[in-house]
Amino acid sequence: MTTATAAAIDAALRRHGGQRVALVQILREVQAHTQWLPPAVLTAVADGVGLTPAIVQGVASFYRFFHLQPVGRVHLLFSDNVTDRHAGSRRLAGRLCERLGVALGQVSANGAVSVGYTSCTGLGDQGPAALVNQHQVLTRLDETRIDDLARRLLAEEPTTAWPAAWHRVVPQIRKAGPLLASPPLLGESLQALLARGADATLTELATAALRGRGGAGFDTARKWALCRAAPVPAGGTRVVVCNADEGEPGTFKDRVLLSEQADAVVEGMTVAARVLGASQGFVYLRGEYRFLLEHLASVLARRRAAGLLGRGILGVEGFDFDIAIHLGAGAYVCGEESALIESLEGKRGVPRIRPPFPVAQGYLGQPTVVNNVETFAAAAHIAGRGGAWWAGLGVPGSTGTKIHSVSGDCERPGVYEFPFGVTVAELLAACGARDTLMVQVGGPSGVALAADEFQRRISFDDVPSAGAFMVFDATRDPFEIAHGFAEFFAHESCGFCTPCRVGTELVKRRFDKLARGHGSVFDGAELQALESLLHGTTHCGLGATATNPLRDTLKRFPTAYGRRLQGPRFVPGFDLDAELAPARRVTGRDDAGAHLAQEG
Ligand SMILES: Cc1cc2nc3c(=O)[nH]c(=O)nc-3n(C[C@H](O)[C@H](O)[C@H](O)COP(=O)(O)O)c2cc1C
Ligand code: SF4
Structure with missing residues (x-):
């Protein structure tokens, strides 16, 4: 060394x-x-x-971003969401490899560069995008940029000399509501909280009927009340964690909130700290958003200097709360709150067995509230403006506004804040989508909708959404989209439980087989069986939702599968004779009987 x-x-x-x-x-x-x-x-x-x-x-x-084998001094990872592929990411990655004379996944002979793929990087509105050494991002890649990039890489130019425009991330706020349009919260909500008191603030949150924006839609006031009531171990504290893992493909609204409204997010965490009596906080920032680290650290430092964080917040004795930023290292499952806590504790991000729930025993056994970035921003505004104001927005059961990350086949990708209850058709009109075949709401773990359902409303009771809104027009193939999502889940399964570890891989392989043109009716039945198996038997939500795209596209776009399931006879998914080759070698037997024929 x-x-x-x-x-x-x-x-x-x-x-x-x-x-x-x-x-x-x-x-x-x-x-x-x-x-x-x-x-x-x-x-x-x-x-x-x-x-x-x-x-x-x-x-x-x-963690995907830790390398146990050498990588290039410049390690480039192309974002590989389905929408990235549609925008040409795979073609561009191939072009770059060709220009560099390096194979995908390999390191160049001089060790200077390597190129690979990674799951969605949260830049679906300005892709194709890539990560550079998991530290910087490249946005809006096209042929010209790729050729220029190849020239600079071959010349071993330092990445610091690359044009700044390549790294530019634009917020692309297309429609702003109270969360995205408000001036920064610089203590106003904390003053209101102190004037009202912690109990009354919790009541306001209950009046607002705020539900978590991370996917499950749990009642936020109830979560905070449960944590507040949980006993704190001796010498410990309660803990507030902001879930900024945002790994669901197609989702990037938390990225925009963190870059444009970080004060509101931090103020929401501080409100939570006061209500819970918590003194320790974390922002769990996905590794792909490393480029936001300096900005977030400066917001925290500015708020400390202004007496909005740290000891004696706003001069109130005993109101002590501070926040550390923890960077993830590339693992979708770490967005699951108990896996996130494991990761915060420096471990593999494997979801915990529950109960106990984090509100009772979370970070280092202490009562912990984990909320999504958007939930904290909403909580901050509710603390300032009151619960009735928030409850007056949206629809019953789904109050307030919701931010959507819109990407795919539309003229105006970006973030849109609408009150809950907006229809899918209204969102499609707002983003300039035409000839839409399918919308994937809430990411791959959400729901795929066909045109006859575009009058449905985004709400917890109709079409719930964690924030992704991926648009696919009539030129796209629902089978290929579902195939891409199957690859994603197989890749991201943490491997802890067998139904998910094996099931997601079997689903992916079955898709591969159909894509190769080897499908028969038998494969359709097998896919259906895997779908029901995964829904009921996995340890966490990743496995339970991994076959949602398969389920939805099979139901809504049967013809996309039909033509791939028409093979007259069963073709095995693996080559039995080839699998037996090592055994033949070991036994030294190579007669006809050692070559088993595959039965159809
Ligand atoms: C596989 C998986 C990934 C998840 N990823 C995220 C995420 O990136 N961000 C998030 O806020 N919640 C995510 N969740 C949901 C969290 O477990 C948790 O419900 C949420 O952070 C709670 O915050 P909320 O009540 O404000 O929604 C994920 C859940 C699962 C099962
Ligand atoms: S369902 Fe999948 S991601 Fe979740 S614990 Fe099991 S193997 Fe891990």
Whole structure:
């Protein structure tokens, strides 16, 4: 190990006090220097945090952004959501590899560059996009940009010399409501909270009937009340966590809230802290949004200096609350709140067995509230303007506004804030979509709708949405869309439970087989069986929703499957004879009887 590497490890360990809960952060910071994590580095980190190398290796291997094999000094990952593919991402990635003379997934001979794919990077409104060393983003890629990029990479130009415009991320707020249009909240809601008191503020939240914006739609006031009532272990505190993992493909509204309305989000977290009696807070920021880190850190610093965070907030003795930012490292499942807490504790992001729920025993066994970015922003405004105001927006059961991340086949991709109850057709008209075949609302784990359902309303009781609104026009193929989402879930399954680990892979392989033209009626039945299996038997919501795109597209677009399921005879999904080849080699037997024929 070089002296520079040893120094980088030392510095990262010191920054985090050698605490094992900071393992993910330490690995991130070390890898920023070393590009990848060779065994000697993992061992040194393990020594530093007092864990075995096997545990550290287990953690590192869980997260996609940690590399246990060398990658290029510039490591480029193209966003690989279905909408990115439609916008040409795969063609552009191929073009770049060709220009560089490097195969996808391989490191160039001189070690300068490697190119690969990653799940949706949250830039669906300005793609095709790519991540550079999981640190910077490239947006609006096209042939010209790719050719220029290839030239600079071949010349080994430092990334800092690349044009700033390549990294530009535009908020693209197309329609703003109270969450996106308000001036920054700089303590106004905290003043209102202090004037009203914690109990009355919780009552306002209940009056508002705010439901969580992260997907499940849990009653926010109820969640806070449960946490508030949970006993705190000796020497501990309650904890407030902002879920900014935003890994659902097609979702990017939290990115915009964090870049444009960070004060409201932090103010909402601080309101929660006062109501709960919490002194510790975290923003769990997805690794793909690393480019927002400096901005968020400066907002926190400014608020500390203004007495809106830290000890004695607004001069009130005992109102102590501060927030740390924890960067994720590329794992969709870490958006699931108990997996997120595991990750915050420096572990593999495997969802916990519940109960106990995080509100009772969350971060390090302490009562913890996890809310979505948008939920905290809404809570801040409710604390300031009152629950009745919020309840007056939207529709019964789904109060307030909802921000939609609109992408795909439309003229005006971006974020749209509408009161709940807006119809799918209204959103399509607003974003300039034409000839729409299908809309995927809420991301792959949400619901796919066909044209005869576009009068349905976005609300918890009709079409719920965690924020993604992907538009597909009549040139697209619902089978291919569902195939892309099946690949996503198989890739993101954390592997903890068998039905999801194996089931998502079997679904993907079955899709692969149909795509190759080897489908028969048998495969349709098999897909249906897998669909019901996954819905009922998995440990967390990832597996339970992984076949939603299959379910919805099979039901709504049967012809997209029909022509792929017409093979007259069953074609096996694997080559039995080839599978037996190693056995023939080992036994030295290669007669006719050692070549089993596959029965149809
Ligand atoms: C696989 C999976 C991924 C999730 N990803 C996110 C996410 O990125 N952001 C989020 O807020 N909630 C996500 N959730 C939901 C969280 O578990 C949790 O319900 C939410 O953070 C609670 O906040 P809310 O009540 O404000 O919605 C995810 C759930 C699952 C099962
Ligand atoms: S359902 Fe999938 S993601 Fe969730 S715990 Fe099981 S294997 Fe992991």
